[in-house]
Structures are given as structure tokens and as C-alpha cells.
Amino acid sequence: MPELPEVETVVRDLRAHGLPGSVIRSVAVRWPRTIAELPPDAFCRALAGKTITDVSRRAKFIVVNLDSGDRLLIHLRMTGKLRFAAPGERPGPHDHVSLHLTDGRELIFNDTRKFGRFRLTQPGDDPFAALGPEPLEADFTPTLFKQRLKGKTRQIKPLLLDQTTVAGLGNIYVDEALWQARIHPERRADTLTAAEIRRLHAAIRTVLQRAIDNAGTTLGSGEANFYSVAGRRGRNADALKVFRRDGMPCPRCGTVIDRIVVAQRGTHFCPRCQKCP
Structure with missing residues (x-):
């Protein structure tokens, strides 16, 4: 998607x-x-x-x-x-x-x-009222992000996929951000420290901006894959660290990247860099 x-x-x-x-x-x-x-x-x-x-x-x-x-x-x-x-x-x-x-x-x-x-x-409709903040806007600060996570007992990955928490995140970039922040996808949100929340906030912004700079991520070559309006493939696949890299070495520590299912979504992470909760 x-x-x-x-x-x-x-x-x-x-x-x-x-x-x-x-x-x-x-x-x-x-x-x-x-x-x-x-x-x-x-x-x-x-x-x-x-x-x-x-x-x-x-x-x-x-x-x-x-x-x-x-x-x-x-x-x-x-x-x-x-x-x-x-x-x-x-x-x-x-x-x-x-x-x-x-x-x-x-x-x-x-x-x-x-x-x-x-x-x-129509004018006056607010179809986006339930959506969370835009993660690349200036007002998406670490403080705001901490408030969005406060008191949440859900696992961090499905919480980030929930568009009412933060808008626009999906499976690819949640996996990438959690890897960069060294957070296991099954961690409960209310167990994250202030330092981990700051790292995750920075990681979300970094992986999204890098993907935009690379014109998105295209995986594979079939017609169902992402292509721009001009028919160009996104260049970000080569920048991915863990997504769909299960069985390959973690680029940070060399441990084999694992794949599990979290909230019915294929999830990729490093067992060493992202310790199990």
C-alpha cells in the first residue's frame, strides 16, 4: 500500500x-x-x-x-x-x-x-477530523508525540499503524523507524522511556523524509507495485534496512533479520538491536 x-x-x-x-x-x-x-x-x-x-x-x-x-x-x-x-x-x-x-x-x-x-x-466537511498529526510538520514535536503515546497499552507497531495516532505511516516505514530507534515492534507503548520516544520520533521523520527524497519505495516489478505519475519507480528500496530483508544480516550488527506477524502484519526486525520485551 x-x-x-x-x-x-x-x-x-x-x-x-x-x-x-x-x-x-x-x-x-x-x-x-x-x-x-x-x-x-x-x-x-x-x-x-x-x-x-x-x-x-x-x-x-x-x-x-x-x-x-x-x-x-x-x-x-x-x-x-x-x-x-x-x-x-x-x-x-x-x-x-x-x-x-x-x-x-x-x-x-x-x-x-x-x-x-x-x-x-463539500465545504464544511471535515473528513480528516479523526486523523493524527502529520509527522513531518513542525508542530509534530517529541512532546506532542509523547502525548499521543501516553497511557497507551497497545504494542507500539499497531499503535503507529493506527492513523489516529500519527497520520500516514504504514508497514514499511513503521518497521524501518522501529529498527532505527532500536525498539522491538511488540513493545507496549507505555513501557517506552522518554529517550526511546525521542529516538522513535526522530527515526519516523528521518525514514519518511529519506523516502520522499528517493521518490518512494517500489518493491518488485509487477504492475501492482508503486510507480509515480510519470511511470518512474521509487528509489527507496535500496535504502531499506529491515523491511523484507528477513534472513539477511542486520546492517548495524550483522544479526540475521527476523520476520514475525504483529497485528496481522508481516513485521521485520533485528533480534539483537531490538530486544524482545
Whole structure:
């Protein structure tokens, strides 16, 4: 699933391709379940003629702001991708939504697994009210992070995956941050020391920023993997220290990296650097 760095990469690509300022001429929906809450025909009518004023990100959502004050929220889920169609290109079997722009371009949403969702919100709606803070914003301080963890008895990995704790984290970057901070993924959050919380806070920011700088993480070569709007692979896979490196030596101590299941998620860690609770 694309996480914060991958979604941020898509948003930056959309901006670089001049999507802000574009006018939506029409919309085609080929898989109705992609559209949340509205019937597809009503969704298409609501977008037609609207100008895109900005594209941004909140957590794992792409936020397309419209001149009407409405916002189009796009969640890529497992395999969703956005791309601009090549001249003369016809929709493929997994191309479920097309935004036809007045400048002649077509923005296509492709989703092999069909879990991605489009949702149109109105002015005054607050679809992000339950989300936790953005981990790369200046106001995400060690003090705020400590407050988010205070009194929590859950294991630290599922707590970090919970979007109400911190927004945008997923399996890849939680494993990487916990390794960097030397914290076992099954540690109870309320057992972390102040020093460990500070280390984890710094690690979260470091692994996310590095992944953004590397344009996200692409694992493997199949069509279900992450690709940018321009069709480029993310370069961050080579920077991963533990994720999907089970059986390989820890880059810090040489111990063989282990894989367990925590909260139904495959979890990678170093048994020596990240002591069992």
C-alpha cells in the first residue's frame, strides 16, 4: 500500500505536470465502486466544469481542491496509481476513472486490486477530523508525540499503524523507524522511556523524509507495485534496512533479520538491536 512518501511523490508529480489550474471537462467512471457515497453519474456531473485550484496531501489521501470549495479525495489503497494518458491511448482493463481536462489531457486512475476510492466532499466537511498529526510538520514535536503515546497499552507497531495516532505511516516505514530507534515492534507503548520516544520520533521523520527524497519505495516489478505519475519507480528500496530483508544480516550488527506477524502484519526486525520485551 502506498504510504505517506509515495502519496507525497504522486502529489508533487501532479503539481509538476500542471494539474492545478486545469479545468475538468468530463469524467468517465468504469468501475462504479471506486466512487464512494455518490452514484457515479452524480459524481461525474459534480466534477464537470470545475477548476482544480490545488493538489495536496493529508495522511495517505491525495486532496484535489476545486474552485467550488469541494474537495476530491483520492485514496490509492493497495495498488492505485495515477497517470496521464499517452496520445491515442485507450483505457486498459484496470483503468477505472478518467478525468478529461479541457486542455486535452486525460488523467487516469488505474487500480489492479480495485480497493482505491474517490470521494467528493463539500465545504464544511471535515473528513480528516479523526486523523493524527502529520509527522513531518513542525508542530509534530517529541512532546506532542509523547502525548499521543501516553497511557497507551497497545504494542507500539499497531499503535503507529493506527492513523489516529500519527497520520500516514504504514508497514514499511513503521518497521524501518522501529529498527532505527532500536525498539522491538511488540513493545507496549507505555513501557517506552522518554529517550526511546525521542529516538522513535526522530527515526519516523528521518525514514519518511529519506523516502520522499528517493521518490518512494517500489518493491518488485509487477504492475501492482508503486510507480509515480510519470511511470518512474521509487528509489527507496535500496535504502531499506529491515523491511523484507528477513534472513539477511542486520546492517548495524550483522544479526540475521527476523520476520514475525504483529497485528496481522508481516513485521521485520533485528533480534539483537531490538530486544524482545
